[in-house]
Amino acid sequence: MTTDGNDSRAVEILENAVKTYSYKGLEYTALRGINLTIERGKFYSIMGPSGSGKSTLLHILGLLDTPTSGRVVYKSVEAGRMKDRDLSAVRGREIGFVFQSYNLIPRMTAMKNMLMAMSFGNKIPQQDRKERGQSLLSTVGMGDKSEKLVSQLSGGEQQRVAIARAMANDPSLIVADEPTGNLDSENARIIMDLFTGVRGEERTIIVATHNPDVAKYADINITIRDGKLAEESQ
Amino acid sequence: MRIAHSAAIGISSIRRHKLRSVLTALGIIMGIGSILAMVSLGSSFESYIVGSYSNTLMPNEFVVSIGQKSGSGTSGSYYSVEVPVFTTKDIHHIQNESGITSVLPFGAFPGNNPNSVKFGNVSIFGSGATATEPSLNKFFRIANGSTFTSSSQCVVGSSVASAIDSISNKTSPAYAIGKVISVNLSGSKIVDFTISGVLAASPLGINGDVFVDQSYYNQTGSINGTNYVAYTDLAVLTGTADQVSSGISETLAYLNSSSQAKEILKDYANLNLGFVTFSQTEIIQFIDQEVQSFAGFIIALGSVALLVGMVGIANIMLVSVSERVREVGMLRAVGARKLDIMEMFLVEVLILGLIGSLIGVLVGIALGFVFLKLGLFGGASVPLVIDWAWVPLAILLGMAISVIAGLYPAYKASRISPTEAIRSE
Numbered sequence: 001m002t003t004d005g006n007d008s009r010a011v012e013i014l015e016n017a018v019k020t021y022s023y024k025g026l027e028y029t030a031l032r033g034i035n036l037t038i039e040r041g042k043f044y045s046i047m048g049p050s051g052s053g054k055s056t057l058l059h060i061l062g063l064l065d066t067p068t069s070g071r072v073v074y075k076s077v078e079a080g081r082m083k084d085r086d087l088s089a090v091r092g093r094e095i096g097f098v099f100q101s102y103n104l105i106p107r108m109t110a111m112k113n114m115l116m117a118m119s120f121g122n123k124i125p126q127q128d129r130k131e132r133g134q135s136l137l138s139t140v141g142m143g144d145k146s147e148k149l150v151s152q153l154s155g156g157e158q159q160r161v162a163i164a165r166a167m168a169n170d171p172s173l174i175v176a177d178e179p180t181g182n183l184d185s186e187n188a189r190i191i192m193d194l195f196t197g198v199r200g201e202e203r204t205i206i207v208a209t210h211n212p213d214v215a216k217y218a219d220i221n222i223t224i225r226d227g228k229l230a231e232e233s234q
Numbered sequence: 235m236r237i238a239h240s241a242a243i244g245i246s247s248i249r250r251h252k253l254r255s256v257l258t259a260l261g262i263i264m265g266i267g268s269i270l271a272m273v274s275l276g277s278s279f280e281s282y283i284v285g286s287y288s289n290t291l292m293p294n295e296f297v298v299s300i301g302q303k304s305g306s307g308t309s310g311s312y313y314s315v316e317v318p319v320f321t322t323k324d325i326h327h328i329q330n331e332s333g334i335t336s337v338l339p340f341g342a343f344p345g346n347n348p349n350s351v352k353f354g355n356v357s358i359f360g361s362g363a364t365a366t367e368p369s370l371n372k373f374f375r376i377a378n379g380s381t382f383t384s385s386s387q388c389v390v391g392s393s394v395a396s397a398i399d400s401i402s403n404k405t406s407p408a409y410a411i412g413k414v415i416s417v418n419l420s421g422s423k424i425v426d427f428t429i430s431g432v433l434a435a436s437p438l439g440i441n442g443d444v445f446v447d448q449s450y451y452n453q454t455g456s457i458n459g460t461n462y463v464a465y466t467d468l469a470v471l472t473g474t475a476d477q478v479s480s481g482i483s484e485t486l487a488y489l490n491s492s493s494q495a496k497e498i499l500k501d502y503a504n505l506n507l508g509f510v511t512f513s514q515t516e517i518i519q520f521i522d523q524e525v526q527s528f529a530g531f532i533i534a535l536g537s538v539a540l541l542v543g544m545v546g547i548a549n550i551m552l553v554s555v556s557e558r559v560r561e562v563g564m565l566r567a568v569g570a571r572k573l574d575i576m577e578m579f580l581v582e583v584l585i586l587g588l589i590g591s592l593i594g595v596l597v598g599i600a601l602g603f604v605f606l607k608l609g610l611f612g613g614a615s616v617p618l619v620i621d622w623a624w625v626p627l628a629i630l631l632g633m634a635i636s637v638i639a640g641l642y643p644a645y646k647a648s649r650i651s652p653t654e655a656i657r658s659e
Contacts, residue, residue: 056653064567064652085571092569103564107246119239120569165568 011173011204012038012061017070019056019227030056031067032227040172041201045218046208053227055177058208062095062175063087075172092121096166098176102158106151110137110161113150114168121169136164140194156187163194174198176207180214192217237577243565244582247554248589258550259590259636261543266591266632269536270598273529273624275605280525282616283437287517290374290436293475296482297438298328298468298489300499301510314439314510316342317502318453318464319495327493328470331484333477338373339465341365341451342443343420350418351394351444358397361442363417364466365451371431373469374440379411379431385447388417388427392435393442407432419450438512455498464498475514482511540631543590544639551583551643559650566652579644580637587636591629598628 019031030053038044038061048054059065060072063079072079074090082090097103104113114133118124124132137146140160150158159179166174176195180188188211196217199205207214215221223230248255291297300317320339329337343350343363351361370389371381382389390398395410402409416426427446435441455464472481489495489509499507555562562575570578603618 059653062567085573088566088569088571088574091567097564097567099564101560103560103567105243105246105561105564107250108242112242116239116243116565117568120565120574122569169569 009039009041010037011040011075013071013073014060014067015071015073017057017060017067017072019053019060019065020068030227031060033070034224034227034229036222036229038173038204038206040204041199042204043196043199043217043219044204044206044222045215045220046206046222046224047210047212047215048224048230049210052224054208054210054224057224058175058177058206061206062097062173063091064097088120089122092117093123093169094171094173096169096171096174098159098162098166098174098179100178100181102150102155102162102182104150104158104162104165107149109147109149110142110153110164111146113161113165114146117165117168123169133164133168136167137161139167139197140164141190155182156184156190159183159187159191160194163191163198167198172203174203174205176205178209179207180209180211185213188214237581240574240578241581241585243561243578244585247558247582248585251554254550254554255586255589258547259586259593261539261546262587262590262632262636263543263594263597265536265540265543265635266594266628267597267601268539269533269631270595270624270628271601271605272532272536274598274602274618274620276525276529276532277621278602278606278616278619280521281619283521284518286435286437287514290434290438290440291512291514291517292373292471293514294472294478295373296470296472296478296485296511296513296516298470298485299510299512300466300507303506303508315505315507316344316466317499317507318455318466319498320465320468321455321462321494321498323462324489324493324495325465325468327488328468328485331481331488333472333474333481334470334485335473336369336372336471338367338369338469338471339448340467340469341448341453341465342467343451344453352416353398353401353413356401358394358401358415358442361391361394361397361444363419363450364440364443364445365448366445367448370445373471374436375434376431377434378408379429382430382445382447385449386426386428387430387447388415389431389433389445390415390429391433391441391443391445394444395429395432398429415444417444417446419446420452423450425450455494456501457494457497462494462498464495478513478515482513486511540635544635547583547586547636547639548643551579551640552646554582555579555643555647555650558647559654562647562650563652563654566650572648575648575650576644579647580640583636583640583644584633587633588629590636591632594632595625595628 014034014036017031017034020027020029034057046054046057060067063074066080111133115129118129134143134146137143140163142157142160142164145153150161180191183191192214195205209215299314300319302313302315318341325337325339328334341364350363351358368381368383376389390410398410398413399405410429410432413429414426415429416424418424433440453464454461470481472478486509565575599620606616606618
């Protein structure tokens with residue numbers, strides 16, 4: 001376990017993170033030594049062309065994946081040393097995910113999707129869950145559709161529910177992979193406004209995108225190319 | 235509460251894919267259904283047979299006959315044959331044994347042929363005459379009418395009565411009473427008898443018999459050149475049902491040691507004959523054994539169906555897992571542990587197993603009913619007896635098998651990496 005005494009604003013630190021995939025004897029290196037510090041309360045965009053490694057980086061930052069070598073330190077704890085149940089607990093309680101294709105359970109209602117996330121996170125007290133679910137859905141403008149089946153909602157509506165779900169367990173980090181990729185520009189704007197709305201002093205947002213308009217919302221733009229950080233601009 | 239959500243996801247998946255879920259459960263439905271149907275048929279058959287024996291043979295009664303041994307060694311089974319061996323002396327001796335209250339001799343007339351018994355001009359097939367005493371009604375239940383009181387009357391077995399019914403286009407069980415049949419008693423002696431009573435249907439092989447007074451009987455057995463009147467079967471009553479087994483062993487001990495019957499049997503040495511007994515207890519034990527081995531065979535068959543069902547469940551669950559890679563990845567992303575994912579699929583398969591087993595129970599009962607209606611037991615109207623003890627057992631079995639079948643797919647689902655899952659979009 002490593003503590004990070006130098007930078008009290010740091011939520012997550014990547015040290016020389018390398019990720020290599022091997023498939024049938026072929027090796028492909030997606031990340032070639034990334035050093036990155038993610039700070040509390042900041043809005044990051046990760047940009048880069050297809051195959052540049054941005055999704056891989058995002059998955060490692062979201063503790064969905066671990067680097068082949070190098071270290072990931074999340075809130076002073078090295079992720080590589082955590083067991084599945086601990087990683088699951090961190091993902092459930094601390095990190096909210098938003099995906100390009102929403103990834104809700106379509107055969108359940110918006111509210112059930114919210115409750116399910118709170119159940120796996122097990123952070124919000126049982127008796128408060130329903131109320132919190134309703135209020136978060138209202139925040140994203142879906143308060144009147146909480147009992148609708150997800151499959152009956154439009155893409156933009158589903159993504160709004162997904163953002164509410166990402167907020168369900170009051171996470172300190174929200175990780176979004178091309179959240180506007182499947183949406184028209186009007187819906188994309190609504191979604192990005194929501195991200196801006198839900199960030200706070202303590203909440204960090206990381207969005208991977210290749211849409212420059214989306215990147216405009218970020219405080220810090222990180223560009224990745226061929227598995228390496230190309231630039232970091234404020 | 236996590237398991238409640240796992241269950242909710244599983245149930246929503248089952249509801250989403252109703253047809254596929256039913257197909258998945260089909261193996262379990264058929265396996266449980268066939269096992270339950272066969273067990274029900276077995277117990278229906280058993281209770282029917284036991285019921286009909288106890289209808290004919292009283293608990294404190296046994297029958298002694300001559301059997302021909304088939305197979306070798308001591309374990310071969312006997313086929314009952316009609317050979318005149320039991321003499322008056324033997325009957326007296328058995329009557330004086332402790333616990334035995336009365337003995338009724340039966341003398342089957344030899345040479346029964348399709349024309350032995352006629353009603354009007356119509357022959358009653360499979361029917362033949364047996365001489366006995368009027369006390370017949372103390373040994374076998376008379377369903378209609380009464381025993382014969384003179385040598386011009388007779389008591390007939392149930393199939394003789396129903397033959398008379400069908401010849402006359404009647405269905406009343408009492409129709410035969412008072413009708414006259416002509417009976418060929420050994421060779422050329424044809425006598426007319428008025429039917430005074432009809433016996434209850436029996437599995438003892440007496441349904442085709444016409445019971446007449448023993449004054450007509452003249453079959454003999456020979457010992458050292460001397461002929462004695464000898465009967466083919468004996469029915470024996472004991473004081474209580476508990477005395478049947480000691481009565482049987484005493485009777486057999488006597489017959490096999492100092493009886494005249496044993497001497498007479500020497501004339502038939504090449505036929506491999508021996509004394510055999512029937513009693514309610516013996517017959518029930520025998521049927522129990524038969525039903526048990528039948529049930530064992532059927533359960534083996536049902537197990538094969540369940541095994542096939544298990545492979546089907548495993549296969550379709552694997553398909554379901556591969557279709558839900560993304561869902562699993564998402565759940566892992568929102569904090570589900572590997573264990574939660576396993577639980578989710580196991581709950582799903584458990585619910586499928588429960589539904590399949592419940593439907594299987596209904597299918598089993600329905601199958602049993604249909605088989606009985608189709609006349610599986612030679613047209614006898616056997617009522618369906620459901621062995622309720624098997625129902626919870628069958629449901630548990632179905633669920634256990636489903637869970638076992640779901641273990642590998644559930645394990646596989648739990649190994650899905652969240653990144654791969656999300657990447658599959």
